[in-house]
Amino acid sequence: MASLSTEISRIAKYFAPLTRAETGAFNLSNDAAALKIPAGKHLIITTDSCIEGVHLPRGCSLAQLARKGFRRNLSDLAAMGAQPWRYTLNLHLHNHTADGEIAKLASVLAEEQAQFDCVLIGGDCTSDDARAHLTFTMLGVCDHHGHPRGGANSGDDLYVSGTIGDGFLGLQEALVTTHHSPLTTHYYAPKPQLALGMALHKIATSCIDISDGLLADMRRLEASSGKRFALSEHAVPLSEAALFALQQNTVTLQQLLSWGDDYELLFTAPKSAAHALQQLAQHHRVRITKIGDVN
Amino acid sequence: MASLSTEISRIAKYFAPLTRAETGAFNLSNDAAALKIPAGKHLIITTDSCIEGVHLPRGCSLAQLARKGFRRNLSDLAAMGAQPWRYTLNLHLHNHTADGEIAKLASVLAEEQAQFDCVLIGGDCTSDDARAHLTFTMLGVCDHHGHPRGGANSGDDLYVSGTIGDGFLGLQEALVTTHHSPLTTHYYAPKPQLALGMALHKIATSCIDISDGLLADMRRLEASSGKRFALSEHAVPLSEAALFALQQNTVTLQQLLSWGDDYELLFTAPKSAAHALQQLAQHHRVRITKIGDVN
Numbered sequence: 001m002a003s004l005s006t007e008i009s010r011i012a013k014y015f016a017p018l019t020r021a022e023t024g025a026f027n028l029s030n031d032a033a034a035l036k037i038p039a040g041k042h043l044i045i046t047t048d049s050c051i052e053g054v055h056l057p058r059g060c061s062l063a064q065l066a067r068k069g070f071r072r073n074l075s076d077l078a079a080m081g082a083q084p085w086r087y088t089l090n091l092h093l094h095n096h097t098a099d100g101e102i103a104k105l106a107s108v109l110a111e112e113q114a115q116f117d118c119v120l121i122g123g124d125c126t127s128d129d130a131r132a133h134l135t136f137t138m139l140g141v142c143d144h145h146g147h148p149r150g151g152a153n154s155g156d157d158l159y160v161s162g163t164i165g166d167g168f169l170g171l172q173e174a175l176v177t178t179h180h181s182p183l184t185t186h187y188y189a190p191k192p193q194l195a196l197g198m199a200l201h202k203i204a205t206s207c208i209d210i211s212d213g214l215l216a217d218m219r220r221l222e223a224s225s226g227k228r229f230a231l232s233e234h235a236v237p238l239s240e241a242a243l244f245a246l247q248q249n250t251v252t253l254q255q256l257l258s259w260g261d262d263y264e265l266l267f268t269a270p271k272s273a274a275h276a277l278q279q280l281a282q283h284h285r286v287r288i289t290k291i292g293d294v295n
Numbered sequence: 296m297a298s299l300s301t302e303i304s305r306i307a308k309y310f311a312p313l314t315r316a317e318t319g320a321f322n323l324s325n326d327a328a329a330l331k332i333p334a335g336k337h338l339i340i341t342t343d344s345c346i347e348g349v350h351l352p353r354g355c356s357l358a359q360l361a362r363k364g365f366r367r368n369l370s371d372l373a374a375m376g377a378q379p380w381r382y383t384l385n386l387h388l389h390n391h392t393a394d395g396e397i398a399k400l401a402s403v404l405a406e407e408q409a410q411f412d413c414v415l416i417g418g419d420c421t422s423d424d425a426r427a428h429l430t431f432t433m434l435g436v437c438d439h440h441g442h443p444r445g446g447a448n449s450g451d452d453l454y455v456s457g458t459i460g461d462g463f464l465g466l467q468e469a470l471v472t473t474h475h476s477p478l479t480t481h482y483y484a485p486k487p488q489l490a491l492g493m494a495l496h497k498i499a500t501s502c503i504d505i506s507d508g509l510l511a512d513m514r515r516l517e518a519s520s521g522k523r524f525a526l527s528e529h530a531v532p533l534s535e536a537a538l539f540a541l542q543q544n545t546v547t548l549q550q551l552l553s554w555g556d557d558y559e560l561l562f563t564a565p566k567s568a569a570h571a572l573q574q575l576a577q578h579h580r581v582r583i584t585k586i587g588d589v590n
Contacts, residue, residue: 123342
């Protein structure tokens with residue numbers, strides 16, 4: 001395993017610079033960080049691991065794992081309507097990881113931090129002979145307690161943002177080529193719907209991000225609310241790439257609705273919110289589609 | 296890998312009951328938790344992984360990993376003077392982990408939660424063919440910003456709690472026998488010095504917990520403060536077991552001072568605090584020994 005001194009020097013060299021915006025991270029020279037939550041805010045906390053061979057194909061880079069892990073966690077904050085704030089990273093590396101790979105990982109984290117305004121505050125670094133394994137724990141702040149998961153009411157509409165199935169198509173492409181395309185980008189660097197998530201406060205009665213597939217995540221909203229949802233499968237918004245793949249019979253609609261990795265928001269809202277949602281879609285330049293009803 | 300439905304049912308069965316004291320954990324039915332930090336408190340956050348074959352010997356049980364991981368993180372909170380509050384757990388299992396092992400793990404967590412008043416609020420569960428890997432992220436609360444690591448002043452005394460080297464002796468015993476003894480207990484279930492850590496507010500000028508060895512952790516306090524510490528090795532408090540082992544030449548003093556796994560607090564305080572520290576030691580029934588000077 002990498003020696004303790006190697007790990008300490010890597011932390012100082014590659015990761016301490018990522019904490020500059022938070023003095024309570026103590027430049028990573030401490031074993032804990034001290035944070036002052038902005039007055040009146042709720043703290044929203046989520047954590048997810050990203051493992052080579054489980055969440056991304058074997059042979060993926062540390063930088064790819066980092067970007068996907070970062071954004072999967074941000075998507076969970078989006079589903080709560082929270083604003084990203086701080087995060088910790090547990091970095092579990094293979095013994096033979098080269099410094100160059102870690103430098104690329106840190107550079108991706110710097111990009112993600114700048115794009116999403118979320119600052120590293122701590123973590124740890126370990127290594128053995130297993131595959132790379134990154135755990136992000138993300139803290140968001142929110143004026144409220146987060147969108148409920150079980151708040152759907154009878155008569156509500158069911159909505160989804162963006163298009164569904166591009167994560168699946170992106171994975172299919174990523175498995176056969178290293179060529180970059182909009183679909184592989186969707187798979188490796190999904191866009192968490194943070195602005196939409198925050199804007200849904202006082203509009204959405206329940207909300208979830210689609211990580212495990214539209215159908216599975218819809219069943220979670222159903223189960224939490226105790227209501228039955230009537231999904232109009234033909235209304236589910238698909239990208240041109242997905243429509244083309246369906247036409248060519250290279251995928252089925254069930255695959256697109258079941259795979260996940262979409263990181264769009266699935267939410268319910270009262271019928272009276274339809275106009276507000278239209279305006280919100282225009283303002284945030286995001287597609288919002290009614291795909292069903294709450295019975 | 297264990298299926299998604301297996302992981303979801305394990306979470307509901309074994310882990311959701313551990314969240315009852317925090318409604319913002321949403322019974323683990325959500326991807327994020329929502330917390331309201333008690334007014335005026337600082338949030339202290341620390342995270343550390345505990346890996347079979349790295350932090351505990353190969354062949355250790357999940358329950359042993361959990362207890363050690365839980366307490367290693369609590370020890371980091373102790374060094375900040377924080378009170379344990381909430382935690383997340385990323386559970387990475389081997390594919391063939393039986394439900395019975397997970398039940399024992401959950402039962403150990405319930406014991407730890409009750410003993411240390413710290414409540415599970417979230418996490419994730421993954422599995423592949425690698426060894427078990429647990430990551431705890433612990434949140435503590437604190438009236439202040441945490442004990443500084445770099446605050447030692449020239450003329451301060453250097454103190455340590457408890458005795459040093461028992462973690463090393465416990466590991467030596469654990470490697471050759473499964474028999475339980477005070478030393479193996481010290482190794483598998485160290486006692487984080489939480490009450491002492493909190494009581495050191497306005498007394499300690501710097502503080503660290505001894506996880507990587509008295510000498511290495513002392514060098515960290517030195518480096519952070521920019522001072523030189525003069526350690527009186529003969530003053531370092533040793534248990535009867537350690538004294539006996541030294542007498543038998545089965546260990547060296549260097550091993551006892553270097554190994555770590557002690558989870559005692561190493562701290563500096565002005566000479567004027569000597570009497571207050573004596574009283575504090577009596578009140579908390581903890582040994583506090585002066586072992587050096589800050590130059």
